Amino acid sequence: MRQKSYYLTLLALIIAIILMPVCACNAQDAAKEPPKTLEIGQEAPDFTLTDNKDDSLTLSSLRGQYVVLDFWGTWCGWCVKGMPKMKEYYEKYAGKFEIVSIDVMDKKQKWLDFLANNDMPWRQVRQTPFNMVSKQYYVKAYPTKIVIDPEGKIIKVSAGEDKRFYTFLDDLFKE
Numbered sequence: 138m139r140q141k142s143y144y145l146t147l148l149a150l151i152i153a154i155i156l157m158p159v160c161a162c163n164a165q166d167a168a169k170e171p172p173k174t175l176e177i178g179q180e181a182p183d184f185t186l187t188d189n190k191d192d193s194l195t196l197s198s199l200r201g202q203y204v205v206l207d208f209w210g211t212w213c214g215w216c217v218k219g220m221p222k223m224k225e226y227y228e229k230y231a232g233k234f235e236i237v238s239i240d241v242m243d244k245k246q247k248w249l250d251f252l253a254n255n256d257m258p259w260r261q262v263r264q265t266p267f268n269m270v271s272k273q274y275y276v277k278a279y280p281t282k283i284v285i286d287p288e289g290k291i292i293k294v295s296a297g298e299d300k301r302f303y304t305f306l307d308d309l310f311k312e
Contacts, residue, residue: 174275175294181206181285182273186239186262189252194237194262197289203234203309206283208276210241211251216280219298220257226303227259230310234284239264241271241279284309 181204185195196204207223209216227236236259240248248263264270274283282302284293295302 175283175291177291177293179291181283181289181291182270184268184270184273186264186268186270189249189261189263194260196237196285199235199237200289201287203287204285205234205236205306206274206285207236207238208241208271208274208281208283209238209279211243211247213279215298219280220255222298222303224256224258226306230306233310234306235260237262239270241276 181196183195183197185193188194196206211217223236238257238259238261240261240263243251243263245263252261271281274281276296278296280296280298282293282295283291284295284305286292293302293305295305
């Protein structure tokens with residue numbers, strides 16, 4: 138028993154010695170670079186993703202209108218719970234903006250099945266492991282909604298299902 142404890146301690150020490158330079162490098166890198174986030178007024182990173190009809194959609198093709206990027210997944214309870222409100226606002230301000238829902242981390246068939254069983258009349262695209270748009274936009278919470286103005290600049294970032302996002306749309310589109 139004592140010998141087993143000795144070997145476990147020795148193994149832990151070896152692992153710590155091996156990982157020490159790696160941790161030190163990561164700590165130095167983190168100290169050099171501030172955390173990345175989106176800035177209001179920043180140009181929205183362009184992307185091309187495939188929609189639920191197997192057509193390509195490029196964000197920059199929507200220039201000239203307001204766009205809401207909605208990062209979500211079927212696995213996200215708050216995302217699904219917020220869909221009726223999204224639909225309400227899509228209908229309320231029809232023609233004033235476009236929604237692009239970007240599915241994150243779902244298997245393609247699960248995503249397609251969800252769309253077939255739920256009325257979400259706006260544009261639906263899905264990111265893949267080879268095109269991680271959520272990383273370009275520094276998404277850390279779901280849902281995340283990003284409002285882009287007609288010139289392609291970010292004007293609002295909203296993480297989580299937040300009533301203030303809808304208030305922002307009301308203020309933006311009030312007549």
